[in-house]
Amino acid sequence: MRALFWAVVLALAAVAAALAARLNDGNVVVLLPPYRIDLSLNSFLLAALLLLGAVYWIARTIQKIADFPARVKLYRERRAEVGGQRALREALRSLFEGRFARAERAAKAAQDAPALAGLAALIGARAAHRMQERERRDEWLARAEADPQLNTARLVAAAEMWTEGRENARALEAIESLQSAGGRHIHAARIALAANLQAGRWDEVLKGVRLLAKRHALHEVVAARYKVLAWRALLAQRRHDPSALEAAWNRVPAEDRRIPELALEGARLLNRAGRGRAAGAALEAALEKSWDPRLLDEYAKTYDFPARERIERAEAWLHEHPGDPALLRCLGLLCLREQLWGKARNYLEESLSAKTHPATLLALARLAETVGDEQEAARRYREAALGYAELQAESEAGEDAGAPRAALREFTV
Incomplete structure (x- = not known):
């Protein structure tokens, strides 16, 4: 329908041009001594139109020839980008399927696309980490540094992998770099908590548990378990000094002292250190909150009152x-x-x-x-x-x- 419409329009335009040419009796004289050229106005207009068309066509041809190298470069870049996207999708699919060697090969193929090289490097690092290839993993992470837009993603991924590999110092250093740049988010706090747990940094563990619990990012049961683990370690460090042990126990928040497991461990240490009254008070407070028969055997061993x-x-x-x-x-x-x-x-x-x-x-x-x-x-x-x-x-x-x-x-x- 559209083609028919334009055919009709062109036919009408041709008829109008023919009628206009019949009504035009003007002449154009071109003087080029010793020559004189007489042309009708219609012939002159037609020749001028053809000349303009030829000039336009020659100019467009010259422009295309000049732009040809840039167009070839753009074509190659687009081809590399399409191939990189295909390789990146393959790397992601293989990573989620657990085919880590294939994922790493696909990540290498995606390096041909500069815009995707950083993201592909992170995928390659994760695949190498799953295969316990720590040197290759670190090489991939070094490649990812070339893309500044992936700095946060690189630090979080590196910290998580280093924590899984028990490289706690490097993981905590990455988290510190992330936080110093103003990047504070829940997943990084979880990674820091895991690294501090493995490193035995119990004060930092308690800070991390409080932070995550405040943001409702840690289950209550898990938070209580981590608190018990941290306070138990801090109390055990002072078990040979009764005064320091009791002072450490008093620093435990009242709500945490009522956790049955923590109250039992604290009472055992206090009893062994000769602080039976403090042990008895700890057990009584815990029993008032929740009845736990495990606390009663230790309550029978308390002295000093x-x-x-x-x-x-x-x-x-x-x-x-x-x-x-x-x-x-x-x-x-x-x-x-x-x-x-x-x-x-x-x-x-x-x-x-x-x-x-x-x-x-x-x-x-x-x-x-x-x-x-x-x-x-x-x-x-x-x-x-x-x-x-x-x-x-x-x-x-x-x-x-x-x-x-x-x-x-x-x-x-």
């Missing part, structure tokens, strides 16, 4: 948790220390009837030995030994079952 106060506190707990075997065993141990033989026996036997535990059997054996019942003591000692042996076997079986999962976690870190 009267056992009768602890007995009264434990008996108050018994009203809230009647029949709890761990609480009954704790009460029996406290009464045993205060030489309340009858109450100790009642509590321990009640605990044993609720749940058989080798610690309860051992406490009954010590009670029987104290009151002079050697036969009962020997029987209880034997039962306790068998019970601990069964617990050890169950623990080893659990460790054997968890070994594949631990190996898998180590592989995926």
Whole structure:
């Protein structure tokens, strides 16, 4: 339809030009002594039009010849860019498929496109890292430095790979460079947390956990686990100095001191350092927040404040948790220390009837030995030994079952 329209327009234009030429009787005289050229106006206009067309065509031809090298260069660049994009897509697909050697080869092919060379270098670095080729990985990272627009991506990727390779100093240096440039984001903070954990920089671990928890970037369970790990290490460093140990424990935030695992570890260290009152207070605070029977055995070992106060506190707990075997065993141990033989026996036997535990059997054996019942003591000692042996076997079986999962976690870190 469009072609027909333009055909009609051209036909009408031709008819109009023919009519106009018939009505035009003018002449054009060109004097070139000794020559004189007479032309009709229509012939002159036609000749001028043809001359202009010829000049335009010659000029366009000269321009195209002059632009030919630039056009060839542009064509080659476009061809290299298209090939680089194809190679980059292949590298990404191979990387996600786990075909790291193929991904690295495709990344090398993508180096022909300058605009994609930096990004391809990061892909090549990741592929080499997965193949444990650390030298080639670092070579790829060095290539990526040529593209300043990828500086943040290069630092984050390098820090993550160095952390996975246990090169914590280099990883932390990259994170510091990133942060000094004003680049603060969640993923970099996670990488820094992992590097600090592996490097044993516990103060920095606590800072990282607080930062990520504040931004809701760390699960509560994981945050609590990291806090326990960090505070446990910081407390263990001061275990030989009771004053420093207690001061370190007091620096732990009140909310963190109520985490059962941390309260148990802190109480153990404080008990060993002779700070039983602080240990008892730590356990009581944790038990008030969440009832955890694991804390009660350690509570029975606390010293430096009267056992009768602890007995009264434990008996108050018994009203809230009647029949709890761990609480009954704790009460029996406290009464045993205060030489309340009858109450100790009642509590321990009640605990044993609720749940058989080798610690309860051992406490009954010590009670029987104290009151002079050697036969009962020997029987209880034997039962306790068998019970601990069964617990050890169950623990080893659990460790054997968890070994594949631990190996898998180590592989995926």
